[in-house]
Amino acid sequence: MTAATRLLRALPAQHRERLMELAREVSFPQDARIFEERGTADRFWVIRSGAVTLDLKVPGKRPVTVDTLGPGDLLGWSWMFAPYTWDFGAEALSPVRAYEFDGAEVRALCDEEPALGLALVRAVAEVLAHRLETARTRLLDMHSYGAVR
Template sequence: MTTAPRFLRALPADIRDRLMTLAQEVSFSQDARIFEEGGPATGFWVIRSGAVTLDLRLADRRAATVATLGPGDLLGWSWLFPPYEWDFGAEALSPVRAYAFDGAQVRALCEEDPALGVVLMRTVAEILAHRLQTARTRLLELSPYSSP
């Protein structure tokens, strides 16, 4: 791997190398549903190429796009926290290539090596905080109660 995606670059080299031993290369065709809000969250992906939209069902049951992810971005964090269900849905906006990781394997690696777990969780938490703020702002923009 010549240039590590942003998520992977944020990790120290030794932790990135250990994590990558669990990676599987996968691809999704354009318009493929990657996961559904409320479905079982069993893993995560690091996008290598392409774009993925995150969406959330609104009160009228229509899906609203809350974020668009691209190369280097982490896709999925719900695999970290019980009850391991997706908080958003995800769909390939274009053909996507990604590294896939099994959540149970990564959680086991974190249990086996707590120092690795702390670094990985801190990195995911920083991404999560930013992602939630972005989603909140987007949902406020979509709200019928927001001022023009």
């Protein structure tokens, strides 16, 4: 495991090792669409190298980039919550290497091992809280910038 896998490092060693038994190493070339907004969310990734943009479709316009993820970041959390549908699209900004996890397998593991499930939910919740705060700050900055003009 690389030093850049923050989500995985947040898990206690025994849970991380158990989860990594389900990992598969994958790669995506630059500009590859990894998933589409409103598509079936059946997996997630921990980025090992490269960058991925999250985007949102805007009717009549090109998709808008809402965030850029890099090494150590969790890509995808919609696999964890019904109806298991992506809220955003994702595209490789550069060549990407990642650990890929099957969402149904991980949910089943969490059911079998509730302590692992709780640790994983806490780690994902921490990621979500950080991203929400980042988005909030970005929106405030955009609003402030617009108010100055």
